[in-house]
Amino acid sequence: xxxxxxxxxxxxxxxLQMVHTHYCPGCTHGVAHRLIAEVLDEMDIRPxxxxxxxxxxxxxxxxxxxxxxxxxxxxxxxxxxTGLKRVSPDKIVFTYQGDGDLASIGAxxxxxxxxxxxxxxxxxxNNAIYGMTGGQMAPTTLPGxxxxxxxxxxxxxxxxxxxxxxxxLSQLDGSAYxxxxxxxxxxxxxxxxxxxxxxxxxxxxxxxxxMVELLSSCPTNWGLTPQESLDWIKDHMLPAFPLxxxxxxxxxxxxxxxxxxxxxx
Amino acid sequence: xxxxLLEGNTAFAEAAVRAGxxxxxxxxxxxxxxxxxxxxxxxxxxxxxxxxxxxxxxxINMVYGAACAGVRVMTSSSSPGVSLMxxxxxxxxxxxxxxxxxxxxxxxxxxxxxxxxxxxxxxMVKGGGHGDYRQIVLAPATVQxxxxxxxxxxxxxxxxxxxxxxxxxxxxxQMMEPAELPPMQAVRSKAxxxxxxxxxxxxxxxxxxxxxxxxxxxEETFNRKxxxxxAEIEANEVRFRxxxxxxxxxxxxxxxxxxxIAQSAIRAARDEGIRVGLLRPVSxxxxxxxxxxxxxxxxxxxxxxEMNGGQMVDDVRLAVQGRVPVExxxxxxxxxxxxxxxxxxxxxxxxxxxxxx
Numbered sequence: 001x002x003x004x005x006x007x008x009x010x011x012x013x014x015x016l017q018m019v020h021t022h023y024c025p026g027c028t029h030g031v032a033h034r035l036i037a038e039v040l041d042e043m044d045i046r047p048x049x050x051x052x053x054x055x056x057x058x059x060x061x062x063x064x065x066x067x068x069x070x071x072x073x074x075x076x077x078x079x080x081x082t083g084l085k086r087v088s089p090d091k092i093v094f095t096y097q098g099d100g101d102l103a104s105i106g107a108x109x110x111x112x113x114x115x116x117x118x119x120x121x122x123x124x125x126n127n128a129i130y131g132m133t134g135g136q137m138a139p140t141t142l143p144g145x146x147x148x149x150x151x152x153x154x155x156x157x158x159x160x161x162x163x164x165x166x167x168x169l170s171q172l173d174g175s176a177y178x179x180x181x182x183x184x185x186x187x188x189x190x191x192x193x194x195x196x197x198x199x200x201x202x203x204x205x206x207x208x209x210x211m212v213e214l215l216s217s218c219p220t221n222w223g224l225t226p227q228e229s230l231d232w233i234k235d236h237m238l239p240a241f242p243l244x245x246x247x248x249x250x251x252x253x254x255x256x257x258x259x260x261x262x263x264x265x
Numbered sequence: 266x267x268x269x270l271l272e273g274n275t276a277f278a279e280a281a282v283r284a285g286x287x288x289x290x291x292x293x294x295x296x297x298x299x300x301x302x303x304x305x306x307x308x309x310x311x312x313x314x315x316x317x318x319x320x321x322x323x324x325i326n327m328v329y330g331a332a333c334a335g336v337r338v339m340t341s342s343s344s345p346g347v348s349l350m351x352x353x354x355x356x357x358x359x360x361x362x363x364x365x366x367x368x369x370x371x372x373x374x375x376x377x378x379x380x381x382x383x384x385x386x387x388x389m390v391k392g393g394g395h396g397d398y399r400q401i402v403l404a405p406a407t408v409q410x411x412x413x414x415x416x417x418x419x420x421x422x423x424x425x426x427x428x429x430x431x432x433x434x435x436x437x438x439q440m441m442e443p444a445e446l447p448p449m450q451a452v453r454s455k456a457x458x459x460x461x462x463x464x465x466x467x468x469x470x471x472x473x474x475x476x477x478x479x480x481x482x483x484e485e486t487f488n489r490k491x492x493x494x495x496a497e498i499e500a501n502e503v504r505f506r507x508x509x510x511x512x513x514x515x516x517x518x519x520x521x522x523x524x525x526i527a528q529s530a531i532r533a534a535r536d537e538g539i540r541v542g543l544l545r546p547v548s549x550x551x552x553x554x555x556x557x558x559x560x561x562x563x564x565x566x567x568x569x570x571e572m573n574g575g576q577m578v579d580d581v582r583l584a585v586q587g588r589v590p591v592e593x594x595x596x597x598x599x600x601x602x603x604x605x606x607x608x609x610x611x612x613x614x615x616x617x618x619x620x621x622x
Contacts, residue, residue: 047467052330053475062473068463070333071475073356076326079318083330083338084463086314087288091465109326112319 013037015046015066022060026219026226028183029057032125033064035193036094039200040067049092050084052077054101057131061096075106078113081120092203094121100130103139103163110169117174117208121199124165127216128237135221139163142240147221162240166213170246176208178247182215184233188243198252207249215241268443273408274299276444277367277415277431278341282307284419285450286365287336288314290327294346295379296435297369301341313452321346325353332362333474335462336453337419339365343435344373344385347393354428355394358491359476363422366400367415367431369438372599380599381435383521386576389432390549397488399495400428401502402549406525409444410547411437416447425498432549434572436522436601499551509535510542515614516560518544518581519570522601527570530607541611549577557584566590566614570607573597590617 012018015037023029040046046067053061055074062069072080077095085093102110102124113120129147130136136149140162144153170178177199181192192214199210215237217229224232271279278300281289289304301317308315314331318324324340331338342350347368357364370385372378390402401421405411414431422429458464463472478484508528510516519527524545534541544560546553557580560567566589569578578593585591594610596602 048465050334050463050465059477062471062475066466066471068466068471069473069475070330070463071360071473071477072329073326073352076322076329076353079323079326080330080333082316082323083288083290083327083332084334085330086316086327087331087334087336087338088464108319109323112323 013041015040017064017066019063021064023057024220026217026229027057028127028214028216029125031183031189032123032214032216033061035189035196036096036123037065038193039197043197043200043204045092045200045204048090049094050088052081052084052093052095054095054097055132056098056101058096058098058125059132075101075104076109077101078106078109078118078120078122082113082116082118085118085120089119092121092200094123094200096123097125098131099124099126099128099138099140103165107163110165111172114169114172114175114209114211117176119203119206119208121203122209122211123196124211124213125216126165126213126241127218128162129218129221131218131221140241142236164241166211166246169211174208175211175247176249177202177210177252179211179245180213180215180241180243182233182238182243184215184217184230202249202252205251207251213241215243266445268445270441271408271412271444271446272299272441273411273433273437273439274369275303276408276446277411278303279307279446280412280415281339281365281419282311283447283449284416285337285452286313286339286419287452288331288338289340290316290318290324290331290338291340291342292318292321292324292346294321294343296371296381296438297341297343297367299438300367300369321349322352325350325357328364329353329357329360329362332357332364333360333463335458335464339367341367341369343369343371344382345376347385347388351394354400355396355398356476357428358394358398358400359396360474361426362474363419363426363429365415365418365422365429365431367433370432370434372597378599379435381522381572381601382597382599383434383523383572383576384574384597385432386549386571386573389430390552398491399498399550400430401425401498401551402430402432403504404432404521404547404549405437406521406545407444408437408440408442412444412446421502425494427494427498432521434522502548503551503553503555504547505553505556506545506547508543508545510544510560512540513542513563514565515539515541515568515611516544516564517541517568517570517607517611518546518557518560518577520546520549520577523570523572526602526604527607529604530611533604533608534611539611539615546577552580554580554584557581558586561585561588564589566592566617568610568614569593570602570610571595572601
């Protein structure tokens with residue numbers, strides 16, 4: 001009789017708490033949380049990391065991460081993170097923000113952390129809608145997309161075009177690493193994790209502002225099933241928000257650039 | 266005692282430096298900009314943090330972040346800028362992190378002007394931001410008091426884990442007069458940051474600083490905790506100054522610059538044989554209600570002088586409860602009253618019939 005040897009290959013990262021989720025079925029916040037937690041574990045920076053949570057569905061992000069956390073006012077996470085990082089430069093500080101938080105009410109704050117080259121990392125969840133308040137138009141809502149505040153679809157003559165934050169922020173000299181990834185399938189999730197790791201490494205090296213935008217789903221407010229939502233990201237969001245590396249600091253190892261080829265291919 | 270000729274704005278900024286303030290975040294606005302400029306030079310020189318924010322909205326949230334890290338932190342601004350900080354102040358109150366704010370008031374509403382005013386009494390003393398909270402508000406009348414109150418503000422903010430406001434106006438901010446600066450305190454070492462602060466969950470459970478209590482019953486419990494703290498502040502921190510009140514039959518109640526000008530008017534009235542004195546509330550929250558109530562038992566009438574349309578006068582009337590007439594004299598929009606104007610009011614009050622007891 002041969003002895004069974006069990007090898008544990010998948011478990012909860014130390015950087016995540018053992019708690020139930022409040023996120024809706026099929027929502028990709030959980031995936032994004034886990035990727036960040038895996039990176040914090042793998043880089044062994046969990047004990048020196050401080051997170052700043054936004055307002056929106058991820059307002060309770062601090063319930064899931066096993067790290068110190070502050071809860072910011074809507075859109076102000078980058079300013080709060082600035083205060084934290086400036087008096088604790090030896091810590092790793094990140095913000096976790098949705099599209100309404102980052103690109104609408106907090107547009108000034110995110111623009112200026114990038115402009116200053118603030119040495120923080122931002123994880124930007126773009127699901128093209130306001131989740132927590134029940135499905136209103138976001139600054140990233142697509143033309144024609146129906147929301148509760150654009151019931152006939154986003155009319156660009158009235159509401160203008162979506163804001164593309166990677167495209168905007170990558171233009172600023174203080175940005176060291178600004179990339180867009182997607183969470184709609186496994187290969188893209190793996191690329192997203194690599195990018196999150198690169199962003200935290202940029203902060204560790206003191207190169208400046210780093211941001212990973214993650215195209216994400218909102219089955220509840222899109223009115224789609226979880227699988228339909230992932231398809232909707234692929235079919236509708238990818239064309240509007242092209243994946244890619246919008247800014248990569250010249251001091252970063254060339255290996256990071258392989259991701260670009262993978263995304264473009 | 267070594268007196269130097271010091272300008273108010275520069276002096277309070279240096280007092281903060283000497284109180285061990287580790288970080289300053291601000292945005293230029295007249296008439297307090299000299300404070301920001303002083304910090305821009307001094308803080309980096311001492312290896313501390315100075316950052317000019319993109320707005321007062323960002324500045325107060327940077328202050329909020331640094332306060333969460335457990336360091337002594339402050340900002341300063343003037344009326345329109347402080348209005349922009351109200352969101353952040355409410356969050357700070359809801360998170361119980363210690364923060365110091367100096368508000369150098371100017372004429373309003375709106376863009377108003379850059380001249381001295383006391384028009385933001387209600388905003389700063391009664392709350393300002395949303396939700397149930399109060400902040401300690403101290404009102405200096407001299408550059409020396411402005412220095413001393415800013416210096417002490419950090420201790421008070423930390424003692425109660427609350428917002429500590431030094432409420433002054435463009436007169437004191439821009440004025441130069443002899444004053445003495447306090448001794449230099451070292452900044453807190455990283456090892457001494459408070460147990461609640463965000464320093465990384467290294468060998469302990471994570472600390473979370475938040476102002477959200479999604480369950481109304483738990484939010485109410487938190488509100489009650491804030492109320493209990495306020496009761497403690499009201500019991501311990503009431504401050505006021507008196508001038509020639511012992512034999513007064515008429516009293517003036519005025520704070521800050523208005524109180525200082527009233528002193529000149531009182532000297533002139535005394536020369537005419539009029540028995541008038543001054544009660545100058547120094548803590549505007551907690552307000553010296555008991556002292557004002559006691560004053561109503563002594564004098565025939567009370568004159569409230571403010572550089573606004575009548576804001577603190579409501580608190581005086583609340584304390585007096587109709588026992589004696591409470592008259593009001595105010596100049597608004599950035600106009601500072603002259604002693605002669607207040608003397609005319611003293612004459613008017615003296616002619617009032619005694620109140621029925």
